[in-house]
Amino acid sequence: MTQQPADGYDVVVIGGGAAGLSGALMLARARRSVAVIDAGTPRNAPAEGVHGLLGHDGVPPAELLERGRAEVGGYGGHLVSGQVESVTRQASASAPPGEVPGFVVTLADGRTVEARRLLVATGLVDELPQVPGLRERWGRDVVHCPYCHGWEVRDRAIGVLACGPMAVHQALLFRQWSADVTLFTHTLPSPAGQEAEQLAARGIPVVEGEVSGLEIVADRLAGVRLADGTVVGRQVVAVASRLVARAAFLAPLGLRPVEHPSGIGEHLPADATGRTDVPGLWVAGNVTELSAQVGGAAAAGAGAAAQINADLIAEETRRAVAAHRDRAPFSAATEARVSELVTGNARHGL
Structure with a gap:
């Protein structure tokens, strides 16, 4: 069940996957007003189950997210369906001097x-x-x-499609789950030197030539087809996709994805807490840590949420201190005047 967004929140979470929902849960439990805006296109939707997540191994991705949404809603968090079009700053006049201006999130349907x-x-x-x-x-x-x-494809005939700098590494990894692994060079040069030696030592043959498609029999993968027509029998194909953060809507803030140091794609850089160079904006999960699994993404979301709550507490405390100081001189003067009146009345027997 989704809701219409209110006018404003302490925190808006953009993205309703493991990282976003975990962060929203932490914030809602901290008694923050929070909304999760979710486009409903999770990366792991095609997978049958989430694996390696303690206590939830094998749970279907949709079921895990549904549980998370129910938990966030149970603490008063709002769940909003929508695609974020852009994020801009509120007018600086709307924030007290020295404080971080808030944000305006615009959805594709015009809602803000x-x-x-x-x-x-x-x-x-x-x-x-x-x-x-x-x-x-x-x-x-x-x-x-x-x-x-890996566990689900163990002992099958696996073909690794080379399409980036980590292809040999990927082939060596999958060798842990199957003794029948073949590396297809596709459009890349054949491995040489130490990499070629490593593949040979682990019994991983290399097939040169561009891959033109997959051979499917009865809705099952049966082989890898090369451009020359040769078909190499395989039951599974492993491919290292290029990973690109979904973050185009942050361009108005000057925050754009940059190349990841590992060369596997583009991410939004942040410090260890998820804080970005844009004041007031944190990131968590695969948008910043491209290789994070579901458990790591959820942990990062919870950690970033705790940092956001602490940041808001610091801001609210600064406001309270300023207000207290503004009241203090008046309170002291009033107290002195009341004391004087009481003393005078006592002298006159009143």
């Missing part, structure tokens, strides 16, 4: 929501090589992460 702080947890997009069949079978028998899918 104001927030004192933002937590962006929109995840990423997997950009796959332009090989027919890969996208259609993504999350089934075309996989990317051995820690997410």
Whole structure:
């Protein structure tokens, strides 16, 4: 069940995956007004189950998110369906001097929501090589992460499609789950030197030549087809997608994805707490940590939320101190005058 957004919140969370919902849960339990804006396009939707998540191993992704939404709603958090179009600053005049101006979040349908702080947890997009069949079978028998899918494809004939600098590393990883692993160079040069030696030592053959498609029999992957027509029998294809953060809507704030140091894609940089260079804006999950699994993303969301709550408390305390100081001289003068009147009345027997 989703709701219409209110005019303003302490925190707006953009993204309703594990990181966003975990952050919203933490904030709602901290008695913050919080809204989660979710476009409803989770990255792991094609997968049958979430794996490696303690206590929830194998749970369908949709079920895990539904549980999370119910928990956030149970603490008063709002769940809003919508695609965020842009994020801008509120007018600086709306914030007291020395404080961080809030944000205006504009949705694709024209709705706007104001927030004192933002937590962006929109995840990423997997950009796959332009090989027919890969996208259609993504999350089934075309996989990317051995820690997410390795157990499920164990002992099968696995083909690793080289499409980036981590291809050999990926092949060596999948070798842990199967003794039948083949590396397809596709459009990249054949491994040489130490990498070639490592592959040979682990019994991983290398097939050169561009891959033109997948061989499907009875809705099952049966092989990898090369441009020359050769078909190499495989039951699973592993491919390292290029990982790109979903963050175009932050451009008005000057925050854009940059190349990840590992060379696997683009992310939004942040410090260890998720704080970005934009005051008042935190990030969590795959939008900043491209390789984070569901458990790590959820933990990052909770951690960022705690930092946001502490930041708001610090701001509210500064306001309270300023107000207290403004009242103090008046209170002292009033107290002195009352004391004087009481003393005078006593002298006159009143």
